[in-house]
Amino acid sequence: MGFWKSFFGSPDTASTRTQFEGDIVQGMNDASSEMFRDRADVNTRILFSTERDIDLYELEELCDAVGWSRRPMRKVRKALQHSFLVASVWQVRGNSRRLIGFARATSDHAFNATIWDVVVHPEFQGKGLGKGLMKYMIKKLRSEDISNITLFADPHVVKFYQRMGFMADPEGIKGMFWYPD
Amino acid sequence: MGFWKSFFGSPDTASTRTQFEGDIVQGMNDASSEMFRDRADVNTRILFSTERDIDLYELEELCDAVGWSRRPMRKVRKALQHSFLVASVWQVRGNSRRLIGFARATSDHAFNATIWDVVVHPEFQGKGLGKGLMKYMIKKLRSEDISNITLFADPHVVKFYQRMGFMADPEGIKGMFWYPD
Numbered sequence: 001m002g003f004w005k006s007f008f009g010s011p012d013t014a015s016t017r018t019q020f021e022g023d024i025v026q027g028m029n030d031a032s033s034e035m036f037r038d039r040a041d042v043n044t045r046i047l048f049s050t051e052r053d054i055d056l057y058e059l060e061e062l063c064d065a066v067g068w069s070r071r072p073m074r075k076v077r078k079a080l081q082h083s084f085l086v087a088s089v090w091q092v093r094g095n096s097r098r099l100i101g102f103a104r105a106t107s108d109h110a111f112n113a114t115i116w117d118v119v120v121h122p123e124f125q126g127k128g129l130g131k132g133l134m135k136y137m138i139k140k141l142r143s144e145d146i147s148n149i150t151l152f153a154d155p156h157v158v159k160f161y162q163r164m165g166f167m168a169d170p171e172g173i174k175g176m177f178w179y180p181d
Numbered sequence: 182m183g184f185w186k187s188f189f190g191s192p193d194t195a196s197t198r199t200q201f202e203g204d205i206v207q208g209m210n211d212a213s214s215e216m217f218r219d220r221a222d223v224n225t226r227i228l229f230s231t232e233r234d235i236d237l238y239e240l241e242e243l244c245d246a247v248g249w250s251r252r253p254m255r256k257v258r259k260a261l262q263h264s265f266l267v268a269s270v271w272q273v274r275g276n277s278r279r280l281i282g283f284a285r286a287t288s289d290h291a292f293n294a295t296i297w298d299v300v301v302h303p304e305f306q307g308k309g310l311g312k313g314l315m316k317y318m319i320k321k322l323r324s325e326d327i328s329n330i331t332l333f334a335d336p337h338v339v340k341f342y343q344r345m346g347f348m349a350d351p352e353g354i355k356g357m358f359w360y361p362d
Contacts, residue, residue, distance in 0.1 A: 071292070079291035082265075106287045106295065110260035111252070114287065114295050114331075138359060147361055150295075150333065155353035166357040172336035175356020176347040178319060180328055 034136070035092070046129070047090040047097065048136045052080060054088055058099045065121050080104065084113060084144075087137050089120070089129055100124045101133050105141060105149075113141045115151040134164050152177075215317070216273070227310070228271040228278065229317045233261060235269055239280045246302050261285065265294060265325075268318050270301070270310055281305045282314050286322060286330075294322045296332040315345050333358075 036046040056073050064070070080086055089101025100121040107113035115137060120130045141149055152175050153161050158168055169175075217227045237254050245251070261267055270282030281302040288294035296318060301311045322330055333356050334342050339349055350356075 075291040079289035079293075082288070082290040084263075104289075106289050106293065107263070108260035108285075108287050108297070109263040110256040112260075112287065112295070112297060114293070116289070116293060142361065149359040151357050152331065153355045153357050155355070158355050158357070161357050164359070166359045168355040168357050170358050173356065173358070174334045174336070174339050174349040175354065176332050176334050176339070176342050176349050177351050177354070178330040178345070178347045180323065 043093055045092040046132075047092050048132065049088050049090065050086060050140060051088070052086050054080065054086070054099065054102075059102060062099050062102060062119055062121055063117075066119050068119070082106075083116075084109060085137065085140055087133060087140065089124075089133055091124070101129055103133055103137055105137060107141070107144075107146060109144070109146075111146070112148045112150065113146045115149065118151075130160065131164065134161075138164075224274055226273040227313075228273050229313065230269050230271065231267060231321060232269070233267050235261065235267070235280065235283075240283060243280050243283060243300055243302055244298075247300050249300070263287075264297075265290060266318065266321055268314060268321065270305075270314055272305070282310055284314055284318055286318060288322070288325075288327060290325070290327075292327070293329045293331065294327045296330065299332075311341065312345065315342075319345075 034048045036048075056076055059076065060070065060073070083104040084107035085105040087103045088099060090097040091100050101119065101124065103115060103118040105113045105115045115134075118130070118133065120133065138149060149166075151161065151166065153166070153168070162168065215229045217229075237257055240257070241251065241254070264285040265288035266286040268284045269280060271278040272281050282300065282305065284296060284299040286294045286296045296315075299311070299314065301314065319330060330347075332342065332347065334347070334349070343349065
């Protein structure tokens, strides 16, 4: 219950504690996976995992669903291989499962990590899964002794990340981008 | 001359084109090193390199010189090992050389890179070396097909990076930080 509480237990998230509220059911394949019971549907479980064997077509489908522009699969594969952390969220029913969330982080394995490509399938948004995914990422990065976790947030999600404890432009530090001409 | 010009050739850097203006002398140990003649002192060369066998005590001395707080050498070593790109600047005189600049980048090897720990020794600041180092980083990252180059800039260097072509908060994207409580 402790971990579950740390995911969804704060008062300000009460409104998102509907469909996926529940207890940890079991650790899955490895120590990096955590499964939650869905109280609204006893046949459904939600799995958070750091396993890396993600079907790239399934990932593309998830990214399509939120309207991201497609990227070459060859490069996506390479990016996943070289990300420090790859986190995924699965809806599990019996023996089948569906990829419904994803995020990854680059890192120097020592000081800094940068989170990229945070996505939750539209059908599953507004249920606290994005918050759960970010808490899961932070927990995993902290367990690797990474203290400086960074990201670049689009304007409409800045408040979401602020509620997760992220600060925008702390001490006037500016996120900056260089693109090819 | 082409590469040199791309380093220091733009009009807005004329004032910094004093001590280190010169031509490429030779590629060094590998294709990733570039040596410049110092026109103010014919016995001195400036070397830009991506080799990774940097003496960590020498790096610590460089970081001390700009007043950065010390970090555990064990973690610095790990961070260098797991950085995608490590760039250094050396003052070379005869057979001896001195570390006078440093920067590194994390990356997913495919889409994104994030530049960290950009430092030029105070004695060598104001001579265009910081700009040269950043151009060198960008060139190396571009040669690896990385198109999204990011960094987090302290307020007093935001203008410097803007002159290098970096944009602060493009389209309202915010750099965000999470620190442990």
